[in-house]
Amino acid sequence: MSEQSLPLVYVVDDDASVRSGLSILLQACGYRVQTFESGAHFFQMQPEDVVSCLLLDVNMPGLSGLEVQEALNRRQSPVPVIFLTAYGDISMSVRAIKAGADDFLSKPVRKEDLLRAVDAAHQRSAKARSERVRLDDLRYRLGQLTERELEVFHQVVRGKLNKQIAFELGTSERTIKAHRSSVMEKMQADTLAELVLQATQLGVLNSTQAQK
Structure with a gap:
């Protein structure tokens, strides 16, 4: 399998050590990783049309994780979101899940919990992408x-x-x-x-x- 065909994980966190640690772990587990220090930097990137998910810190300078999620929802982004936070509370997690987040994990996150959440998000991404491809094909036929x-x-x-x-x-x-x-x-x-x-x-x- 080529590197470009590997499932992709976007990591958005203002803590450089967290970005580095997650990147090393996920790459060792067979994922392709792109890291960003803020929501603003993430939105400067053109998302790839591949199976992917987003690991998103909640508390960041500038755009918070919840604000990034809201912006993604407005753009009808298909990328599943997994929140990571050291300061989360029940109301925050409920808000995130209601807005469509796949999971809400507390730092430091256990490797098993992280990989389980990423795998589930990638499965949902793959299913949604397959559906989009199929509908695009139907629209082409109709045309x-x-x-x-x-x-x-x-x-x-x-x-x-x-x-x-x-x-x-x-x-x-x-x-x-x-x-x-x-x-x-x-x-x-x-x-x-x-x-x-x-x-x-x-x-x-x-x-x-x-x-x-």
């Missing part, structure tokens, strides 16, 4: 449909018969059948049920409409 095929697609996934679609679009049933076949081929759907599922996942069709 290959002609304007008329897209009209047929919208009607088909709502359960309309070929003759109903032909009447609504002012064309022949044979033409609709040809368009429908092309839609199935371009969307790589083997069945109507699969096409409906794709439409639901793309947001073209909501679950209530799919069930009708």
Whole structure:
């Protein structure tokens, strides 16, 4: 496995000794590590589209860890966040978890607890990334449909018969059948049920409409 393909851990902590210690430990355990001394420095970096997670100190000069998390949420960042703090309290951890943090660990953190949290975060990152790739592929397929095929697609996934679609679009049933076949081929759907599922996942069709 090349270094670039290793799961990535971002470490944001104002304590240089903590950054160094975590980096050495995580690299020894097979992870790729990038360290930052502040939230501001972290946001200057262009995130990589890879399986990753963020180890984030809570109490830092400038942007606090919770403020970094809030900024990430506003940007709809997919990177899972694990908080590390020497001064955490219950209310702070509850706030972090409610905002979507994967874990909230106290310093000094045990190696086993850290690796467990990082592994769980990377699993979630991998699953989310796979889902994004799949949806991007579906959007690409949808973009290959002609304007008329897209009209047929919208009607088909709502359960309309070929003759109903032909009447609504002012064309022949044979033409609709040809368009429908092309839609199935371009969307790589083997069945109507699969096409409906794709439409639901793309947001073209909501679950209530799919069930009708």
